[in-house]
Amino acid sequence: MTPDLPREVVALVNGGPPGTAILTSRALHYGDGVFRTLLRHEGRWLDFDRHYVKLVHDCRALELDPPHVGQLEAELEALGGGRAQPVVGKIILARAGGGRGYTPTTRQCDRILLRYPAPRFPASHWSEGVNAIRSTVMLAAQPRLAGVKHLNRLENVLAARGWPSGVQEALMCDAAGNLVCGTRSNLFWVEPGRLCTPKLAHCGVSGLMRARVLELARSLGLPVDSVEAPVERLRAAREAFITNSLIGLWPLRRFDDHDFGAPGTVSLRLQQGLAHPALLDSP
Structure with missing residues (x-):
């Protein structure tokens, strides 16, 4: 868990705890990245394979190189939760590198993964x-x-x-x-x-x-x-x-x-x- 986050939220950046590098992320400064939101129910991330295909498609549109499917799946599993109660996962793939200026300098991605409590709605x-x-x-x-x-x-x-x-x-x-x-x-x-x-x-x-x-x-x-x-x-x-x-x-x-x-x-x-x-x- 990350002390600066709400207690019910879990986050990983490139497989580890978030650090100050996120402050210079192109996701924050320019929205230079893609994301997907998925549901974990009974200990399983629903439709993960389909979500990954969508991520790959969207990365290509921004000329980003997506992470390997196995790496992303392992990091999602490391977020935990979703067995007794469903949880929501968010995968953000943001262009790596900081500094000022719109011009991209790499196709590599930073992986930002978050876990939230699932919302609830009336039947x-x-x-x-x-x-x-x-x-x-x-x-x-x-x-x-x-x-x-x-x-x-x-x-x-x-x-x-x-x-x-x-x-x-x-x-x-x-x-x-x-x-x-x-x-x-x-x-x-x-x-x-x-x-x-x-x-x-x-x-x-x-x-x-x-x-x-x-x-x-x-x-x-x-x-x-x-x-x-x-x-x-x-x-x-x-x-x-x-x-x-x-x-x-x-x-x-x-x-x-x-x-x-x-x-x-x-x-x-x-x-x-x-x-x-x-x-x-x-x-």
Whole structure:
């Protein structure tokens, strides 16, 4: 444990305790890195292999050399926890080297790993759905970073503020008014004969649970389309849901003033197929 951290948080930097070198990290100064968040349940990091594939993809986008899978897995195991109660792990791969200036001088990564207590939510978030609003914060277009879970998340920070009571997510659009994602989730909705999700060609994060849902839907024979669509398409949908690697799948019960009557049949079918553990606030 690190004395300067909250007691319930455990951290490792390059396999050891954090030191003052983190103060000059390019992650801190420029957001020069990528990250993934994963759940440890019953002593196992869920979907670690899939998370690693995503990390490798995102590292390539920033011209970073990812660590070996075995090294990263061993350091995650060294964080411990997650047997009696689930915990959350965060993997940050930040470009190594300090000093001033934007220009990178290496492709090597520093490995920053953290362990947190898992969040807890009411069972109704899974069984009855959640409420979402449209954020007034627009996502900027940068095709070279589209889909990448990089460390620059200020748009999400801005969009996560000032929600009305009873709202669990804010959905974000690009400058053209097309749906992209939630502040912490990917979005899906059901139209006649198909499952739709935003295309993510210009911005947004391609989450691991999004990939799992797309794979599962195709295996169940559900046609899937990645689309560029305005908010009106969502309001006209039969049902909708959001996903991420901690919550799994939450049906959308309401979006702004539109009710979906959650959960829908497709949402339930996919939720059951994912079999993701629910982080209930009352076990």
